[in-house]
Amino acid sequence: MTGNSIKIAAVARFAVSCLLFVGFVFPVRAEEAGFRPDKVILEHISDAHDWHFFTVNNHPVVWHLPVILYVPKQGFTVFSSAKFEEGRVPYDGFQLLTEEYIQKYHLDPQKFLEGHIIAVHPDGSPNLDKPVYDLSLTRNVIQMMVAALLMILLFTKVARRYQEAPHRAPHGWQNAIEPIVLFIRDDVARAFLGEKADKYLPYLLTVFFFIWINALLGLIPGSANVPGNIAFTGVLALITLFFIVISSTRQYWGHILWPPDVPILVKIILIPVEILSFFTKPFALMIRLFANMLAGHLIIISILSLIFIFGGLAVAAGWGFSIVSVAFTVFMYFVELLVGFIQAYIFTSLSALFISQAFETGHHHGSEEEAVI
Template structure:
């Protein structure tokens, strides 16, 4: 019963996503129309980048009215700006009217706030520092609230005895196998007896990435896990955890690898030292690339409808069900990818930490058996 509900929910969410995509594309074509009311050709690259980029509002749809005006379905977000020349400013992004108007000396240019003069032209002499709560930040805060609520509610249930003296129930029954999986298949094999020290960290990054990835599947939501700044911070935290838990054996294998000839040692030093930084970099790029690619593929299939429509209305209508079918397939695959990427990031982090805290004496003492 639960699976049927989840399946129906995902189909409904995808349908809303497709409708909102069509409306946004139509809005972009209207916005770029020239004075003769002749619309420019559909730009799939611009439309796709607009969807996956950060923004000062959650945009869901745009409707064109009979009088030529547009009605936008969007959720505005707070804008916080500081300028050495103009001081601090705080207002809602709705004052920009979706980038069509300037407000308080500022305007949105390609989802970036710039200072403008009295005529509405960009004023490069005014420096602007943007501390706004964009949709990436807002969605990340929502994911944080969900994560804290999820973990604290689970802890309260275990503290009360549910799941300890009795069988787990409800949400606890669904989350417990995931926690057990992270403990038994990620932490223990890679960290050995020290796994308990790092298990809270591994559980946090696993669920934080998973929650953000799933939230990013909803129509109009932000692609947080596909933002390089988000993955860079996770990678930086992993790097700090790894470095602060290293020991002498780890650095000995970096700067003076035992058991190899001297010329090889000299050659290996820069390679091993570079590996210290490439490991967290691989975490950053892997998560960013995989999550961004999924969104781009889905939007690419949707864009094919408009590309074929410009060639021929018949071709556009004929290709629509094919495009939607492929988009739905990739959409469902993306749900699986969300779990896989959370697992890979947590597992690789555990492996790198395990290498840092491991005792390498056994490598030198073990003799090959003949």
């Protein structure tokens, strides 16, 4: 029953997504002149200070998030992002960067990114001598909080059932969660970490479910693509690096800083390579997850944008191509459901592998490729 319920819920969620997209978005955007798919795609995959769900009859449904800024010697400033009016006006000495503002004041678009906040003079011109530290609760931050809350509620409920009836057969969410937990424990933690598996299992389970739940939430229309944000994947990679460092032994650093049984001349070449290899491990974790989770969303939005491009030529062409576009989107949607699970598994497996190398004697060259395969 639980498996059927999950399938029904997934199909229902996707059906509602299609209705929201076709019913709300297409009639508005198809009539707009100068549709820019690049801007729509970047807005979807980037972070923001407000949460735009959809648009109905040219009226956007937006949740304006709190802006929290810190300026040295001035302190904190807190206000709603609605004060910026989508970047059209400054507020309290701050400006939300837009494409028009960047072009007006000839700012470097590589350094001053759209959606960031800078200090401005009373006349609205940029005050580049005044540093601004943005600590706002952005769309990605809110969604990560939602994912964390879902994890706490889900696992607390499942754990309570095990405490109340430890010998009772699993039912409900226990049926869905227990096989995944056992899979991570047996095929990831114990396979790579051996006797120390139970020590690192809480972290491995947390990072797996946190990535997977955020990937699933990212498929809901109007949600944020959190795993496709390099800051998100970078922080997770740094946490894995922290576990590698605290788990490392003298032998591990000895193989890196002074490889044994190697001629002196070879050591001179090998030591920088080993040091570089130490830092490339978290870098590979970061880029692998970021690129794979970003690519799926780019493909989905690109395919959907073709409806608007054809609709700009002729409304009939837009509606006609929507059949093909939605069909491809359905296919990519279910592929992304699988990709989210696979990428969470790969990140967890490689984290366990790199941690195991830190306390085992010797290196395991080629183990990364074997683990992924």
